[in-house]
Amino acid sequence: MASGTSHFPEKVQGFDRNAAMVCFRTINQAEYEQNHAEFKIIYDFHSSPFGDYLVGVTNTDKAVAFLTFVKEGNEEGLANLRKCWPLSELVEVDDNETSQIMQTVFSSDTVANNSLRLLLMGTEFQMKVWQCLLDIPKGTSITYEQVARNINNPKAVRAVGNAVMKNKIAYLVPCHRVKGKSGSNKYKWGAEMKDAILSYEKQE
DNA sequence: GAGACCAGCAGGG
DNA sequence: CCCTGCTGGTCTC
Numbered sequence: 001m002a003s004g005t006s007h008f009p010e011k012v013q014g015f016d017r018n019a020a021m022v023c024f025r026t027i028n029q030a031e032y033e034q035n036h037a038e039f040k041i042i043y044d045f046h047s048s049p050f051g052d053y054l055v056g057v058t059n060t061d062k063a064v065a066f067l068t069f070v071k072e073g074n075e076e077g078l079a080n081l082r083k084c085w086p087l088s089e090l091v092e093v094d095d096n097e098t099s100q101i102m103q104t105v106f107s108s109d110t111v112a113n114n115s116l117r118l119l120l121m122g123t124e125f126q127m128k129v130w131q132c133l134l135d136i137p138k139g140t141s142i143t144y145e146q147v148a149r150n151i152n153n154p155k156a157v158r159a160v161g162n163a164v165m166k167n168k169i170a171y172l173v174p175c176h177r178v179k180g181k182s183g184s185n186k187y188k189w190g191a192e193m194k195d196a197i198l199s200y201e202k203q204e
Numbered sequence: 205g206a207g208a209c210c211a212g213c214a215g216g217g
Numbered sequence: 218c219c220c221t222g223c224t225g226g227t228c229t230c
Contacts, residue, residue, distance in 0.1 A: 186211035
């Protein structure tokens with residue numbers, strides 16, 4: 001935490017903040033390929049109100065780089081993590097190393113939430129979409145069309161759907177807060193999960 | 205570079 | 218409800 005009056009400095013060791021006060025850092029594919037040795041990822045499984053999930057965190061600055069909900073077998077989530085960060089060394093750790101970070105994720109303590117850091121990798125377009133998602137207030141939802149307008153690309157509605165789907169950090173990048181205009185409600189882990197997360201957020 | 209794929213949307217049966 | 222045309226970014230040859 002920086003000195004001074006602001007609780008939330010604009011920059012924290014190379015991380016930016018968006019309107020929702022989430023800390024994030026962005027890299028593109030080329031930067032990742034050049035410096036992939038720096039992006040060693042430690043991972044572990046945890047539980048949430050919505051089931052078990054797999055989380056991956058950079059070992060240096062402890063930025064969340066990956067989060068997926070897992071079903072029975074853990075292999076699918078792990079394969080997904082490898083696919084997202086193919087050049088990174090992946091190290092499974094005992095729960096202590098990541099649980100300190102993760103116990104804040106599903107907490108209603110906003111100060112704790114704001115201490116989280118995210119590492120986003122994708123194209124310029126995907127970054128715009130994901131940053132737009134981070135600005136959606138908790139418990140509310142908007143449409144793909146509105147997201148497209150917000151990033152000044154009003155016709156790219158369908159492309160927004162694509163980008164949302166490719167988000168690597170479930171829940172923290174709130175893809176569950178985007179809905180179809182005419183009630184369509186698709187989600188990687190099922191529409192029920194999407195609704196469950198949204199109503200959970202509204203309760204807080 | 206072409207062609208297919210989509211968690212979209214509007215419009216018409 | 219399903220089908221069709223239009224759409225733009227990404228992925229796969």
